Amino acid sequence: xxxxxxxxxxxxxxxxxxxxxxxxxxxxxxxxxxxxxxxxxxxxxxxxxxxxxxxxxxxxxxxxxxxxxxxxxxxxxxx
Amino acid sequence: xxxxxxxxxxxxxxxxxxxxxxxxxxxxxxxxxxxxxxxxxxxxxxxxxxxxxxxxxxxxxxxxxxxxxxxxxxxxxxxxxxxxxxxxxxxxxxxxxxxxxxxxxxxxxxxxxxxxxxxxxxxxxxxxxxxxxxxxxxxxxxxxxxxxxxxxxxxxxxxxxxxxxxxxxxxxxxxxxxxxxxxxxxxxxxxxxxxxxxxxxxxxxxxxxxxxxxxxxxxxxxxxxxxxxxxxxxxxxxxxxxxxxxxxxxxxxxxxxxxxxxxxxxxxxxxxxxxxxxxxxxxxxxxxxxxxxxxxxxxxxxxxxxxxxxxxxxxxxxxxxxxxxxxxxxxxxxxxxxxxxxxxxxxxxxxxxxxxxxxxxxxxxxxxxxxxxxxxxxxxxxxxxxxxxxxxxxxxxxxxxxxxxxxxxxxxxxxxxxxxx
Numbered sequence: 001x002x003x004x005x006x007x008x009x010x011x012x013x014x015x016x017x018x019x020x021x022x023x024x025x026x027x028x029x030x031x032x033x034x035x036x037x038x039x040x041x042x043x044x045x046x047x048x049x050x051x052x053x054x055x056x057x058x059x060x061x062x063x064x065x066x067x068x069x070x071x072x073x074x075x076x077x078x079x
Numbered sequence: 080x081x082x083x084x085x086x087x088x089x090x091x092x093x094x095x096x097x098x099x100x101x102x103x104x105x106x107x108x109x110x111x112x113x114x115x116x117x118x119x120x121x122x123x124x125x126x127x128x129x130x131x132x133x134x135x136x137x138x139x140x141x142x143x144x145x146x147x148x149x150x151x152x153x154x155x156x157x158x159x160x161x162x163x164x165x166x167x168x169x170x171x172x173x174x175x176x177x178x179x180x181x182x183x184x185x186x187x188x189x190x191x192x193x194x195x196x197x198x199x200x201x202x203x204x205x206x207x208x209x210x211x212x213x214x215x216x217x218x219x220x221x222x223x224x225x226x227x228x229x230x231x232x233x234x235x236x237x238x239x240x241x242x243x244x245x246x247x248x249x250x251x252x253x254x255x256x257x258x259x260x261x262x263x264x265x266x267x268x269x270x271x272x273x274x275x276x277x278x279x280x281x282x283x284x285x286x287x288x289x290x291x292x293x294x295x296x297x298x299x300x301x302x303x304x305x306x307x308x309x310x311x312x313x314x315x316x317x318x319x320x321x322x323x324x325x326x327x328x329x330x331x332x333x334x335x336x337x338x339x340x341x342x343x344x345x346x347x348x349x350x351x352x353x354x355x356x357x358x359x360x361x362x363x364x365x366x367x368x369x370x371x372x373x374x375x376x377x378x379x380x381x382x383x384x385x386x387x388x389x390x391x392x393x394x395x396x397x398x399x400x401x402x403x404x405x406x407x408x409x410x411x412x413x414x415x416x417x418x419x420x421x422x423x424x425x426x427x428x429x430x431x432x433x434x435x436x437x438x439x440x441x442x443x444x445x446x447x448x449x450x451x452x453x454x455x456x457x458x459x460x461x462x463x464x465x466x467x468x469x470x471x472x473x474x475x476x477x478x479x480x481x482x483x484x485x486x487x488x489x490x491x492x493x494x495x496x497x498x499x500x
Contacts, residue, residue: 035381036405039389054226055386 003049003077004070010044011066023066033064041069051076085144093141094134095208096248097289097340103282106134110347114275117349122265127348131244138208138248146207153187153210154241157217158234160184165232168224177225181218188214196422209248211419213241215379220255222383229256236262245344249337251355251375261350274346281343289336297329305490309498319494323485330484331359334373353378360480363472365436366444368480376416385412405441410434420487429487436479 008020017032019025027033033041042053053076063069094102109130116123139147164180187205194203220237223229232255240258266274304325308318338355345352353375362368369377388408391397398404410431417430451461485491 035386036389036401036408039386040393040401043390043393052227054228055390056223056226056382057228 003073006048007066007070010048014040014044019066026064028064045073049073049077088140088144088147091137091140093143094137096138097337114347117265117271120265134244135242135247149205149207156187157184161217161220164221165224180221184217184221185214193422212250212252215252216241219383245341246352251338251341251353252379253352266349271349278343278346281339285336285339285343288332288339293329293333293336296325297333300325301329309494312498322490323481326488327481327484360477361473362476363469365440365476365479368476380412380416384415406438409437425486425489425492429483432483
């Protein structure tokens with residue numbers, strides 16, 4: 001199972017944005033994620049990956065790019 | 080003994096935070112040892128605590144001595160709740176216990192906010208200057224403990240965080256984990272020099288804001304404008320328009336000036352508390368305004384109210400349409416913020432008005448995105464976005480904000496319902 005591909009598809013489904021070429025770009029600055037989108041992404045990730053992402057963990061510094069979110073999901077799955 | 084203590088407290092002159100030149104003179108003089116020690120990479124923890132406590136006590140002396148007792152009782156109450164929940168959360172996690180802890184933590188604030196509305200304008204005995212800001216700090220801790228991101232808390236750091244002198248009366252609202260990290264790590268000399276430089280600049284700017292500009296707008300302009308507007312009376316008159324702008328600028332320069340003082344003093348202690356304002360009157364839209372106005376409060380509401388409401392709504396699939404979800408959450412969020420300001424018709428309608436404005440703003444941003452997508456597909460250039468459209472956005476946002484501040488000021492309540500001519 002490829003987490004990165006799943007995440008890209010998830011963001012495309014939710015926000016109609018393709019982030020496959022901009023995995024290191026700040027998703028908040030790019031206007032793709034906002035506080036509303038963050039929560040939608042959290043709920044979608046919880047359902048898809050069976051992890052519990054704390055709302056206060058998706059801070060704008062730690063989880064703000066595609067690659068960082070992938071790393072975060074892997075971290076939580078192995079925890 | 081109690082009688083003696085009360086008499087002693089009443090006899091000490093009351094000093095409001097950053098209220099007068101003497102306050103700054105004493106504060107800056109007493110901070111010198113802290114600054115020197117910081118320069119050599121050390122934090123004078125005990126000395127800093129004693130100086131802080133001294134300045135906290137004089138906030139509540141004189142005629143308002145009972146506030147000091149309210150503060151002490153409040154801090155004991157919050158300590159019990161936060162540490163009891165912390166102990167519970169180590170091995171358990173249920174919603175009712177979490178909700179109960181949050182409810183108990185905000186209960187004193189609810190009493191304080193509701194009492195004037197139901198008791199003829201009288202203030203609750205539980206109240207003290209800064210109760211809201213202490214409540215924001217402890218509630219955020221409970222939320223982060225529930226989330227599992229705040230695991231270790233120390234009583235000494237907790238008390239220092241709750242009773243952090245530079246921000247105790249009106250913020251900016253810091254977060255426990257951020258505060259603890261700064262407190263435990265002394266900045267390097269280069270970092271500290273940078274903080275010192277900023278601190279001096281913020282103090283100067285704060286003086287200019289609070290003692291020049293806020294004085295000009297809030298005293299020289301606002302007082303005669305209000306008197307004239309009330310003398311003319313009616314539903315609306317030109318002087319009331321003047322009141323609107325004078326009050327709006329007074330509100331900003333007074334609060335931004337205070338916030339600059341708080342940040343400056345905190346930087347001297349090597350604690351990088353967040354900034355509260357970022358040129359709010361330059362906001363091109365109302366969503367951006369709330370990223371620039373009373374930032375630490377609006378971010379607190381974003382993280383601990385808005386996102387929690389959205390989470391519950393999305394998780395339980397309450398609404399099919401995501402735009403309905405966000406609209407409901409925005410309006411609830413701003414309504415709660417309105418209630419927090421006080422249980423009066425004008426604070427609540429201020430909150431509602433901003434909630435509705437954000438919903439409209441959000442709908443327009445979506446519409447613009449959609450139109451531009453269609454135009455791109457049809458080979459047309461996107462809708463114009465240049466300095467003129469930005470200027471238009473700034474003007475419209477500014478006017479809307481000023482109108483909302485007139486509502487917030489309570490002056491309309493006086494003009495419409497309590498104008499005794």
